[in-house]
Amino acid sequence: MDGAPGSRITVSGGATELVVMWAGFPLLGAAAGWLLAAAAGWVADLPWAPAQGLFEALSRLPQPQVTIGAAVVGAVAGGLLAGAGHAERLTVGVDGAGVGLRRDGRQRDVARREVRVVFVDGKDLVLLDADGGELVRERSDLDRDRLRSAFRAHGWPWAEEDPHRAAYRLWVPGLPGLPVGADALLRARQDALTRDRRDDVRELRRELGRIGVVVRDDERRQYWRLTMRAVLPTSEEPTPSEPGQDRR
Template identity: 50%
Template sequence: MRRRTERSPNKDGVTVLSEPAWRTACVYAVCTAAGAVLGLLAGPLADWLVTLPWAPMQGPAELAASVPAPWLLAAGTLAGLAVGFVAHFEQLSVRLADDRVVLARKGREHAYARADIASAFRDGKDLVLLGHDGGELFRQECGLDFGRVADAFTRHGYVWADADPHENEFRRWVPGLPGLPEGANAVLRAREAPLKEKGSDAEDVRELRDELARLGVVVRDEKRRQYVRTLPQAGPEPK
């Protein structure tokens, strides 16, 4: 089922969706506190490990035991801040206008003209944009409140689908699956191992997703298994 509303009255208005400042502050605070605690515990833990001849990593333990506690605390705090920065850097933000959508993550922006977007929807934790040929323009894990996302899309006049309109077309991929374009099985086979090891957000896994899209195959990952559907092949142009 799809829903749609009238466009925003302010045609020059832009809606920006990002993690609330309080949540980002909480991420930094939790990561920093956890790093500080680990820094405080590192010294006593290292002192204990060096008393155990059979314990692994004796060298690093002796090195940590020799570092003054304030330095370990500072190192742990900085490490926690770094983890918080990475978590913040990986958050998805959405900028919506009546004529285009801009999605930003990890310092990269992906812009899509309104005319190219057939619909948007939520698929598990992912935000997905579909093109008019049924292909996926964009798929990315989204930590934003999907109620806010849906309202923003519909307020700007985009079609928001309650579910993937092509959900029933997906088949679980197995090696040699028939009916796929030439070369698709080889790409899916190459994608299988890094998907299981690193997850669907790994760079090489995403690059192979893009390669499949060029071949006319849409892939969806569930529990690190691949499900695929093919795009309709355009027929010859009429003479």
């Protein structure tokens, strides 16, 4: 985290994380490739070893060329993994006017006036608006204390936990109390969670937010609450989430 009082404070993984990714991953990949090639003959002689055909083929290739080649391939694979990890890093910049969130080359800015409260939920940085809806939910490994210090330094309303946590209810198919269309979206999202289709999970979260439903996940279970914007069928009374309701 850097920045003088009054200036924008940036919170990111820092130089150590970059060194671990860009140096550590290729080195680990190279070591794994070298060990795979070096041990191929020994593994090929084990009758219970899996993929014996692959190890037998490796053991017949000339040395040291095959070992060097395997180490190079492992290093390249480690570099690709480091590149993917670098793209997924979240960088948060905070000042008195707003917050900027950058990931995978995309920048998102949220004005301070739109935000009622900021907190960390598990590994998710969350910003809520005045109606209780989620403006931002971004997963990262950023340090909670550094985020707290950055937001508080500029007077943002920081909470130590979700102020609406007690309002969440376990989603069960067909459960009453949801806006029209929300149950179908939650069914689709549950299927996406089960299949680990992360893009669909995020997009369906956004669709639910548009109709006043906030969803959080516990393992592969979905919990939901309503915001002040939720519109329920006329036969049901609205139950917008407020702090102090019975905890699930």
